[in-house]
Amino acid sequence: MTLGQYYPADSVLHRLDPRVKLLATLLYIIGIFCIDSPIGVVFVTVCLASLIFLSKVPFSFMVRGLKGIMVLLIIAAFFNLLMTPGVPIVSFWIFKLTWEGIKNAALMTIRMVYLIMGTSLLTLTTTPNALTDGLEKGLSFMNFFKVPVSEIAMMMSIALRFIPILIEETDKIMKAQMARGASFDKGNLIQKAKSMVPLLVPLFVSAFRRAYELANAMEARCYNGGEGRTKMKPLRYKRNDYISYGVAGSFFLICIVLGIMF
Amino acid sequence: MSIIFDHVAFKYNPGTTYENTALDDINLKIDDGEFIGIIGHTGSGKSTLIQHMNGLEKATSGTIYYNGQDIYDSDFDMASLRTEVGMVFQYPENQLFGTTVYEDVCFGPKNQGLDGKEISLRAFEALRAVHLPEELCDVSPFELSGGQKRKAAIAGVIAMKPSVLILDEPTAGLDPAGRDEILNLIKELHEKNGVTIILVSHSMEDVANYVDRIVCIDKGHIKYDGTPREVFKNYKELEEIGLSAPQVTYLMHDLKRAGFHVDTDCITIEEARNEILRCFGI
Numbered sequence: 418m419t420l421g422q423y424y425p426a427d428s429v430l431h432r433l434d435p436r437v438k439l440l441a442t443l444l445y446i447i448g449i450f451c452i453d454s455p456i457g458v459v460f461v462t463v464c465l466a467s468l469i470f471l472s473k474v475p476f477s478f479m480v481r482g483l484k485g486i487m488v489l490l491i492i493a494a495f496f497n498l499l500m501t502p503g504v505p506i507v508s509f510w511i512f513k514l515t516w517e518g519i520k521n522a523a524l525m526t527i528r529m530v531y532l533i534m535g536t537s538l539l540t541l542t543t544t545p546n547a548l549t550d551g552l553e554k555g556l557s558f559m560n561f562f563k564v565p566v567s568e569i570a571m572m573m574s575i576a577l578r579f580i581p582i583l584i585e586e587t588d589k590i591m592k593a594q595m596a597r598g599a600s601f602d603k604g605n606l607i608q609k610a611k612s613m614v615p616l617l618v619p620l621f622v623s624a625f626r627r628a629y630e631l632a633n634a635m636e637a638r639c640y641n642g643g644e645g646r647t648k649m650k651p652l653r654y655k656r657n658d659y660i661s662y663g664v665a666g667s668f669f670l671i672c673i674v675l676g677i678m679f
Numbered sequence: 680m681s682i683i684f685d686h687v688a689f690k691y692n693p694g695t696t697y698e699n700t701a702l703d704d705i706n707l708k709i710d711d712g713e714f715i716g717i718i719g720h721t722g723s724g725k726s727t728l729i730q731h732m733n734g735l736e737k738a739t740s741g742t743i744y745y746n747g748q749d750i751y752d753s754d755f756d757m758a759s760l761r762t763e764v765g766m767v768f769q770y771p772e773n774q775l776f777g778t779t780v781y782e783d784v785c786f787g788p789k790n791q792g793l794d795g796k797e798i799s800l801r802a803f804e805a806l807r808a809v810h811l812p813e814e815l816c817d818v819s820p821f822e823l824s825g826g827q828k829r830k831a832a833i834a835g836v837i838a839m840k841p842s843v844l845i846l847d848e849p850t851a852g853l854d855p856a857g858r859d860e861i862l863n864l865i866k867e868l869h870e871k872n873g874v875t876i877i878l879v880s881h882s883m884e885d886v887a888n889y890v891d892r893i894v895c896i897d898k899g900h901i902k903y904d905g906t907p908r909e910v911f912k913n914y915k916e917l918e919e920i921g922l923s924a925p926q927v928t929y930l931m932h933d934l935k936r937a938g939f940h941v942d943t944d945c946i947t948i949e950e951a952r953n954e955i956l957r958c959f960g961i
């Protein structure tokens with residue numbers, strides 16, 4: 418799940434309340450770990466496919482997240498395939514290929530792939546800011562246990578906001594030093610580390626300056642902690658959100674039933 | 680000796696949802712010893728254009744020739760291009776990193792592989808050229824004022840003795856004295872050392888006063904390319920793309936409309952003064 422990979426589009430999923438999407442994702446994750454039969458897999462596949470279709474996000478973006486775990490996935494499938502005890506089909510040395518192994522490996526692979534695709538769907542259709550808003554609202558019951566939810570959410574959204582700024586800044590400084598003949602990938606490890614100094618020093622200086630300026634600006638606007646702050650765009654449930662809660666709940670129940678029955 | 684842009688186009692983030700065409704079919708020839716001003720609305724692609732001149736950005740299509748050599752050829756020496764084409768970025772003071780100003784200025788010459796004596800000679804020469812007080816050479820660059828930082832950063836590029844110097848809005852945010860000092864320094868480099876200058880600026884007055892040729896960019900295209908007089912004749916069209924002519928040009932047009940027979944092509948105060956005096960027969 419890469420941060421800030423939001424895909425701007427105008428779809429039903431994009432417009433849903435982030436709280437709904439967060440809870441639905443949670444239910445979806447539990448759901449795909451409940452099912453363990455072909456019929457369940459077909460059911461989840463149909464659901465996921467319709468969601469992807471509804472989201473208007475190109476399919477290639479969904480599978481982009483898979484690249485990172487490809488190796489892990491193959492290794493895990495390999496061991497599941499050959500190390501699961503059961504009725505052997507073929508066997509050599511300590512390895513046995515069993516029907517159970519094939520089933521296990523297939524199920525595990527499908528679960529992992531669907532897990533990544535489902536969570537990608539969440540981050541692709543929800544801006545990082547909406548996500549933190551949703552988390553803040555959804556976890557506000559934690560205030561009861563003296564967890565400063567609003568402050569944490571504020572910190573998170575500031576951090577998220579700063580990532581693209583810092584990337585841009587890095588790019589600028591890198592170019593400026595390259596224009597002065599610097600190179601960042603030559604020589605051995607020590608030389609490489611040394612060549613980072615002209616990049617890192619200005620980057621830190623500017624990060625601290627920005628932090629200081631932001632703190633001043635927030636203070637000038639009378640920010641004094643998160644409690645009781647109102648929002649410019651408060652989260653409000655609409656009809657679609659209630660329907661979606663219903664859909665997510667039914668999906669969850671069906672998964673459990675399918676898990677028990679088959 | 681020249682830089683030639685041959686049908687250069689450039690896109691940011693090609694192939695993604697954030698694809699953005701910043702340059703489109705740019706054709707441009709910059710000869711040795713020219714003093715060129717680049718003007719354009721914000722976001723028109725000026726910074727992107729100049730970053731192609733020393734190979735920091737790579738054109739998505741088209742190519743660039745430096746002294747007749749294709750800079751995208753695999754055997755082209757990019758490092759030597761970067762030492763010959765110096766670049767002062769927008770807000771260059773944000774790139775200072777040395778423990779002292781002197782050390783920071785030495786960074787460029789050091790990367791050129793010069794020997795120690797030559798490095799410090801060039802550093803002091805450059806610091807003197809930008810009129811930075813000598814006692815400031817040994818303090819941390821972070822203790823300087825904004826304008827002094829700017830000078831230190833410019834010295835860091837001049838110390839590399841480039842034969843082409845590109846400056847991206849070097850006077851933004853400076854007081855009038857600081858602005859004149861930097862512009863005069865650039866002029867001096869051009870006249871005394873024969874450095875080719877490419878100056879990006881939002882000030883029509885500065886451009887009118889200093890440059891010999893204006894390249895006007897609009898939405899990634901070259902809209903006008905000519906002497907300041909020729910370009911500022913199109914002041915109506917310039918206004919449509921968010922620019923303007925120097926203020927004296929408007930004054931001359933007003934005078935003409937009021938019935939005085941003045942030449943409306945004047946773009947600097949000096950020219951306008953002479954023209955008005957001539958008109959009144961003084």
Ligand SMILES: Nc1ncnc2c1ncn2[C@@H]1O[C@H](COP(=O)(O)OP(=O)(O)OP(=O)(O)O)[C@@H](O)[C@H]1O
Binds near residue numbers: 692700719721725727
């Ligand atoms: N790093 C980047 N990633 C994506 N798009 C960019 C990037 N830098 C610039 N752009 C876009 O490219 C276009 C040209 O930008 P550029 O910085 O060249 O403009 P400019 O003429 O220098 O503007 P200014 O006068 O404000 O400095 C703009 O539309 C801008 O949004």
Ligand SMILES: [Mg+2]
Binds near residue numbers: 769
């Ligand atoms: Mg710019």
